[in-house]
Amino acid sequence: MSFLRIESLARRYAPEGPPVFENIHFGIERGEFVCILGHSGCGKTTILNVLAGLDEASSGHVFMDGREVRGPALDRGVVFQSHALLPWMSALGNVAFGVRSRHPEWSRAEVEARSTRYLEMVGLGQALHKKPAELSGGMKQRVGIARAFAVEPKMLLLDEPFGALDALTRGTIQDELLKIVQATQQTVFMITHDVDEAILLSDRILLMSNGPCAKIAEMVEITLPRERTRAGIHHDPQYYRIRNHLVDFLVNRAKDFARDTPDHDPRHPPRVRPGAILPEPLATD
Known part of the structure; x- marks a missing residue:
């Protein structure tokens, strides 16, 4: 059983309106770093707030370390885009x-x-x-x-913590976060809009379709060596395969996912290993 387990999660704000997201199922193993990518409005922050115990889902359950999450607690640390000092x-x-x-x-x-x-x-x-x-x-x-x-904390929840920072500062803090996570084996769930940031930091990336009625469309496993750096990641051919796949989903497939996959089983979103199956990167000068 996964360290963190999400079952049939859904959230709607109006009783008669469509849900922001529905049928959300995924798990996170202890010590795993998972990023979630998706367009604004698909409910990423709401999912994180439910995991933190700061919001309640309309239906579904969240279990961490064998116990159901029913409110905020010190076993979950949260870092928001605003520093909140x-x-x-x-x-x-x-x-x-x-x-x-x-x-x-x-x-x-x-x-x-x-x-x-x-x-x-x-x-x-x-x-x-x-x-x-x-x-x-x-x-x-x-x-x-x-x-x-x-x-x-047993788990760290990050809601676009570097979104308001300039590129140089962002890169420096990414490096520091990576070192601490690798040293402590911290379990992390992170929201980001930055594809490169997700590839650098995570072990696995969840791709969400557009809202309303958003779902987890794919789980992309990062097959790059875990001891990666910003300076060296671009030299690995797998990096371009993974990046092309993520960008293609966000640009071309996220908005049509629900319509094009009527038989999709939400409990078992497709697992993708980009380093093994994606096409070769485009040639560059």
Whole structure:
């Protein structure tokens, strides 16, 4: 049985209207990094909020580590696109706030040691005592990531955490996130609109058809070596096969998926191994 299991999930906002998504079935193994891709309006963030316990599905169930998810808890850490820091607290104070919630019996020294460790892991060892107003956008997001990791959740939920950052800052934090995930074997579910980001970070990518009535259309397994880097990923021929397949789905097939696949079994979306079956990349100059 998967560490995280989603069964028959659906969400509708109007009793008589069509669901945003329906018949959502998938599982995530312990230590796996899964990204979900799809156009705006297909319900990606709503699914993440249901996993976090911040929203309720209209039907279906979510089980994590053998227990049904029925509300927010510290076994799930969430990082949103907005950093959501407390402005009157320093970077250290923001992370310590989460650590104290997780370990109320710890001494102040123990809390600060844990908080400092994770801030240093995201490259903020020199900014421990700075408040959010003194930090750049990328630094604020690093504090949010450090806070989520510092409570040592069973699962990390990321809702486009780098979407508002410039390309250089985004790349730097991606590298840091990849190192931490690989070192801690953290289970991660992440929403992104960036195809390259999904390929770099994930073990598997879920492709959603367009809403309303969105579904999981395919599960694409990333066959690149797990110890990948932004600098080296482009030199692997599999990268272009995977990328072409994802872009083709998003551009050409996502909107027509439900109409073109009436016999699709939502419990078993097609599993695709792009490194093995996709056509060769187009020749370039």
